[in-house]
Amino acid sequence: MRFVKGHGTENDFVILPDPDGTLELSADVVARLCDRRAGIGADGILRVVRAKAAGIPEIEASGAEWFMDYRNSDGSIGEMCGNGIRVFARYLVEAGLAAPGEWGIATRAGVRGVSLGGAGDVSAEMGPPAYLGGGEATVAGETFTGKRISMGNPHLACPVDAPVVGLDLSRAPGFDPAAFPEGVNVEFFRTIGDHHLEMRVFERGSGETRSCGTGTVAVAAAAAIGPEAPYESYGLDGGALPEGEWTVDVPGGRLTVTFDGTTSHLKGPAELVAEGETYPGWL
Ligand SMILES: N[C@@H](CCC[C@H](N)C(=O)O)C(=O)O
Numbered sequence: 488m489r490f491v492k493g494h495g496t497e498n499d500f501v502i503l504p505d506p507d508g509t510l511e512l513s514a515d516v517v518a519r520l521c522d523r524r525a526g527i528g529a530d531g532i533l534r535v536v537r538a539k540a541a542g543i544p545e546i547e548a549s550g551a552e553w554f555m556d557y558r559n560s561d562g563s564i565g566e567m568c569g570n571g572i573r574v575f576a577r578y579l580v581e582a583g584l585a586a587p588g589e590w591g592i593a594t595r596a597g598v599r600g601v602s603l604g605g606a607g608d609v610s611a612e613m614g615p616p617a618y619l620g621g622g623e624a625t626v627a628g629e630t631f632t633g634k635r636i637s638m639g640n641p642h643l644a645c646p647v648d649a650p651v652v653g654l655d656l657s658r659a660p661g662f663d664p665a666a667f668p669e670g671v672n673v674e675f676f677r678t679i680g681d682h683h684l685e686m687r688v689f690e691r692g693s694g695e696t697r698s699c700g701t702g703t704v705a706v707a708a709a710a711a712i713g714p715e716a717p718y719e720s721y722g723l724d725g726g727a728l729p730e731g732e733w734t735v736d737v738p739g740g741r742l743t744v745t746f747d748g749t750t751s752h753l754k755g756p757a758e759l760v761a762e763g764e765t766y767p768g769w770l
Pocket residue numbers: 498531559564565566567568569570571640641672690691692693696698699700701702
């Protein structure tokens with residue numbers, strides 16, 4: 488199996504080119520590929536499939552040329568990956584499958600626009616954050632309250648007062664499964680300057696990662712909404728978010744989030760670092 492390895496702010500992925508959609512990708516195979524000791528190692532898999540070959544009616548009818556089939560490292564499916572889509576776009580350009588510029592990529596959360604040159608940062612249109620009300624998570628016996636935000640995938644963005652480096656994320660944060668029936672990505676963020684946040688994240692299906700693009704937009708949205716905003720002010724369209732740019736520092740680097748009054752955008756580095764073949768007979 489041919490693969491490429493890449494990352495966006497150290498949120499790393501095994502990219503599997505599968506234009507005709509012929510690859511059998513079971514949860515077990517995904518977990519073995521992502522295993523950091525017995526496999527290649529990654530936070531997730533990006534399967535690169537022509538949208539017409541996705542075998543999913545909405546994706547085939549999306550009008551996009553390519554479908555990002557994202558899987559978490561435990562083999563579960565994620566609807567959207569903000570760092571993944573930027574790395575996916577960089578791969579398509581490097582592989583000669585798309586030209587630098589602006590075009591859409593199909594995901595399970597809908598088509599998302601990307602914008603990139605031949606080198607440098609990659610931007611992705613991330614859709615309007617949907618504010619769903621409050622929620623809670625527990626870490627090492629301490630309860631944190633936050634905002635439930637959908638970026639196509641579920642997030643709980645919790646503001647904290649102390650530096651995020653001090654949090655013990657060696658175990659999954661506890662949460663109420665009735666509030667998050669699909670599971671949740673839990674972010675902890677602290678304001679460190681004007682429109683400047685630091686964040687750590689424990690991802691559904693992947694554990695603590697060094698960055699999460701959808702999580703970055705979720706914490707910027709939570710900060711933009713502010714502590715006391717009533718739920719009614721920020722509905723499912725997220726268009727009421729104040730326009731502005733946010734800098735979010737994550738353990739793996741720095742990302743920029745922009746709200747333009749209609750939607751959100753995520754910008755940052757996306758790099759390819761290796762390519763190869765799995766050893767014959769391994770999988
Ligand atoms: N790291 C990603 C998010 C990946 C999916 C997430 N773990 C989920 O299950 O929703 C990002 O950069 O957005």
